Every structure is written in C-alpha cells, then in structure tokens.
Amino acid sequence: MLPAIVLAALVLRLAVTPFNNFEGLMNPDHLHAWEPGNVAEALLAGHGFGSPFASTQLSAVMPPVYPLIVAGIFRCFGIHTWTSIFVAHALNCVLSALACIPVFLMARRSFGERAALWAAWGWAFSPYGIYFSAAWAWATHLSLLCLCWLLYLAQDLERTPRLALWAAFGLLAGFAGLNEPSVLTVVPFLLVLACWRLARAGKRWWLPAFVASVTLAATISPWMIRNAVVFHRFIPMRDSMGLELWMGNNGYSTRWTSDQLHPLHDQEELADYNRMGELAYMDHKFAQAKTFIAGHPGWYAWMCLRRALYLWTGYWSLSREYLAQEPTDPFNIPFATALTLLTIVGLVVTWREKPLEAIRYGGVLVLFPAMYYFSHPEPYHLRPLDPVMLMLGCQAILAWRARARESEGLAAAETAIQEA
Secondary structure, eight states: OHHHHHHHHHHHHHHHTTOTTSOOTTSGGGGGGOHHHHHHHHHHTTOOSBOTTSOSSBOOSSOSHHHHHHHHHHHHHOTTOHHHHHHHHHHHHHHHHHTHHHHHHHHHHHHOHHHHHHHHHHHHTOHHHHHHHHHOOSSHHHHHHHHHHHHHHHHHHTTOOOHHHHHHHHHHHHHHHHHOGGGGGTHHHHHHHHHHHHHHTTOOOHHHHHHHHHHHHHHHHHHHHHHHHHHSSOOSSOSOHHHHHHHHSSSOOSSSSOGGGSTTTOHHHHHHHHHHOHHHHHHHHHHHHHHHHHHOHHHHHHHHHHHHHHHHHOOSOOOHHHHHHOTTHHHHHHHHHHHHHHHHHHHHHHHHHOHHHHHHHHHHHHHTTHHHHHSOOOGGGGGGGHHHHHHHHHHHHHHHHHHHHHHHHHHHHHHHHHHO
C-alpha cells in the first residue's frame, strides 16, 4: 500500500508542474529572482558561493546544500534552461512524495496502522504538498523530508541509547541545517526530550547525546569555517537576518513583508548592497530594523501577533489593496484555519492518550515557526510542518469517528434493552 501512496503523490505533483498558471520558474521574467539558481550559476562559473542577489560578491545568505543541488542540475541540463527548471521542480515533487514514507512510519508508531494510512494518503493529496512542490523550486521540501525523518529517528532515540542511531540523527540534523537552518531550532528540543526519556528509563544518555552533538557539529563546521575564513567573522549559518528583520519591520503593514525593499526587486537596494559589501549591508539593515522597533514597540508587538495569526490561519487582511496582491487568500484562509484547528484537536486527543507523543509534536509545532513571528513570514515557511499537522488532524478525525460509533453503539444497546 505504501508504494502506491508514494506513486499517487508523485503523479499528482508532476501532473500540475507544467501548468502555466502556477508560479514557477518557467516564466523567464521570474528567473532573476530565483536565489538558489543565482548561487548555482556562480558556482558553475568558478566564483564559489556567490550572492543570491545576482551580484558578483561572495555570500553567506544561502546555506550550501540546495544551491549545490541546483548547480548539479544546471551542469547536467543547462543553466536556466526549460529542462533544468523542470528537473528542479520534478525533484521537489519526488522529495515531497517520498515524505509519505516517514509520515506513515511516524503515525503508525504514534497512533496505529489506520491513522498511518490516513496520514500518508492525506499528505499525498495535500493541496499544500501538491502546490508548493510543483510550483516552488526551493529548499522547502528537502527541509520537509529531513524534518519528517528527524522526527521518526527521534522516536527511536527516546527508546534506545544505541550510538550509531544517535550519530545518524546528528548527521541528518547537520545536513538539514546546511539545507535550511530553521530546522535546527527543533533539534535541541528533540535531543533533550530523548535524553529525558532515556534517563527516566534508567538508560545511559550522556554518551549518546555527546555523540549526536559532535556529529552535528562536525557536519555543519565546514560551512561555518568557510564563512569565518571568507568574512573574518563568526557567522553561525547565514548572515541575512538583518535584511529579513528589516523587510518585516519598517512600518509597512499592507502585506506581511516589504518585497519592494529587497535587493532583488529594488535597484537602489542592490546598489547599496554592492557598494557596502554583504556584511556591512546586513549590519546596516539590522540597525535600521532595531531602531524602528525600538521607536515603535506597540506596532512591533501587534505585527508579531499578526504574523503568528497569518502563519496558522492564512489571514492577513481582506483590504482591496492586499487582495490585489494575494487574490487566493479568501480561498486559502478556511483551509489553513481548519487544518490548524484539527491539529490542535489532534494534540488534545493525543495528550489524553499518549502525552509524551503530544509533547514531541507540540514542541516542534511551537518552536519551528517562532522566529518568523519576530522577523517576517512567507507562505512557505510553515510548509515543513504540514505532514505533522495532517497526521494530528487525521488522529482527531479518527477519534471523532470512534466516539461517534461508540455513541451509536450505546444508543442501539439502550434501544434493544428498552424493546426487550
């Protein structure tokens, strides 16, 4: 059954990839804004990890994994050709479809076979899974797949101190971080939870935790060393926080971010970036954002709440000006809100039956998106959590069905007693 689910998911995603009404990189006007493609082009030109802003500078804006993948695609199929762009989309479709496997395995361990099948089929037919993998040639679905496998491995870590398993978790966490650093926000939580459960069971946990931590550090350290050598400064994973913070916190609130202030969309910003150099430019943007936030604390607090609401419900505004930029939001808001409500109900049901499972999933759902509340969100930021949300939503629906059948059975029994 699982291979059929994966195949169905892949066919659905590939089937919509060529459609011109999807926002994809087959539109030549969009190519300049494909940041991984810009870095990949610099790599193939022998310039190293160049700027994603179509600049000749060396950069630490994007972590290395996905640009390297795109560079491999470009080498095989041409730079920014129709074929290479289609292959990039198709790869994301494959990664998204493969996520059915860890989703099934996770759900089976947590909730049983029936919930696992529901969750896997749910992900196969997920509108978000289909749309974003087919239309968004980015690192999102590799991050999603990595996060699913990290959660699956975390279930094992909580049961055994086997060092090879903990090392594999550290290696996968490091790889995921080099693809999208936001994944690393949940790794310490998963490790601490696993250590706590091992300690409760009277099993060793210090050495496994040390092995996982060292493996993780060894995996990400080459990129951090490269950044230190190139920029003569410690840069944990990427250096773009100043720009990200400024784009969401400058007084603009019609939309969740100020795309017009990005170097890819504003020639003056690009000129400042090239003139000042990447680190100085990012420091300048951070200072601007910090100054604005300090001068408008009430506005900032309100915007943080709006950003959280947007990520979980899809709602930002229904003004004409906003809907002119985001015309599909009225259709997305009910779906996103319903998915979030089902997720919450699923967590409540899980807490009553298996509280430790609820702690693991709930912790990841709380920690992963938190940084975007304070900087700025994008629709794809929450997508790595979609399989977990679908899994919990399926658990909620199955719990309701079980309760309904139980109520019907009790009612039938009472009727039979009364008739007797």
